Amino acid sequence: MSHIELERAKRERELKEKEEASKIESSITAAGTLFPEKESSVSLKYPMLTKSNYAAWAIKMEVFMMAQGVWDAIESPDPIDSRRDKMALAAIYQGIGEDTLLQLGAKKTAKEAWNMLKMMNQGADKVKEVRSQTLWREFEALRMGDSENVDDFSGKLTIIVNKLRNLGNTVEEERVVKKLLRSVSSKFLQIVSAIEEFSDLTTKSVEEVIGSLKAHEERLLSCGGKSDETLLLTRAEWKAREEATKNKKASANSRGGSGGAEDAVVVEEDTVVNQAEAVMMSRNHKRRNSTNQKLNVTAERWDTLHRSACQKRKMNKPI
Numbered sequence: 001m002s003h004i005e006l007e008r009a010k011r012e013r014e015l016k017e018k019e020e021a022s023k024i025e026s027s028i029t030a031a032g033t034l035f036p037e038k039e040s041s042v043s044l045k046y047p048m049l050t051k052s053n054y055a056a057w058a059i060k061m062e063v064f065m066m067a068q069g070v071w072d073a074i075e076s077p078d079p080i081d082s083r084r085d086k087m088a089l090a091a092i093y094q095g096i097g098e099d100t101l102l103q104l105g106a107k108k109t110a111k112e113a114w115n116m117l118k119m120m121n122q123g124a125d126k127v128k129e130v131r132s133q134t135l136w137r138e139f140e141a142l143r144m145g146d147s148e149n150v151d152d153f154s155g156k157l158t159i160i161v162n163k164l165r166n167l168g169n170t171v172e173e174e175r176v177v178k179k180l181l182r183s184v185s186s187k188f189l190q191i192v193s194a195i196e197e198f199s200d201l202t203t204k205s206v207e208e209v210i211g212s213l214k215a216h217e218e219r220l221l222s223c224g225g226k227s228d229e230t231l232l233l234t235r236a237e238w239k240a241r242e243e244a245t246k247n248k249k250a251s252a253n254s255r256g257g258s259g260g261a262e263d264a265v266v267v268e269e270d271t272v273v274n275q276a277e278a279v280m281m282s283r284n285h286k287r288r289n290s291t292n293q294k295l296n297v298t299a300e301r302w303d304t305l306h307r308s309a310c311q312k313r314k315m316n317k318p319i
Helices: 003-031 054-068 082-094 098-103 110-122 125-141 150-166 173-183 186-198 206-224 228-254 275-316
Strands: none
Touching: 054 082, 054 110, 054 150, 082 110, 098 110, 110 125, 125 150, 150 173, 150 206, 173 186, 173 206, 186 206
């Protein structure tokens, strides 16, 4: 046979397989389930595989195929019924695009097609090992930010854990719990200490820990009434106040302690003085200066009067 005839025969075989898969899919849709004797009111819409969603696609396909009763065609080591295998293959075809479908044209069983898709998206053992190392580094380096809430942080941690498990890594529940407690921000220190002190982390689930952290977060918001943004703003204001106090003290020292209303109030670094207190201190300083000036003027005048009186007595004294 020539090359053209071989290509023609290959295309005819692919078209025949597509028609057969289409017939099987139509029978699945019409019946609502793979087994006509079982009634079902749930219509399953298979997810579409892309270049970046294989992990989520594989989880959904496994659940859908288990619901249809054909997941045994993928994981069973023993041969299964041909019809159930074709049903599983049709389910896989329904969740992939035309380009991927042409790459699976030579696969005759659902298990072969599934393994081929897994190899195409996860790569060989070397690639999986490198990806696993990268994910483990992200797992260890993940920390909760000050402005981050429990839902956002736990979502990031859960995504990394699921990716590791999809690559075949064993991630114990206890390890995830300890990582979660170790990586939250300092505002959860009290609840983290209580969980570690009074709970058995070997039997504690991730969902229970997340629930405890969320309850503590709600209490902080309801009792304190301040968000993380408000706390950060307060710290910034306090830092600015300390800088202003330092500048005032340095300016007063550089002028050598000369009098005047501007130098009246000198605030220590760790002392907080409100505006009313500052005004009162300034007035008292002015009064003291005024009193001192009056006393000084009175003393000088007294000396002058005393000298003039003495001179008058000498002049009036008889010879």
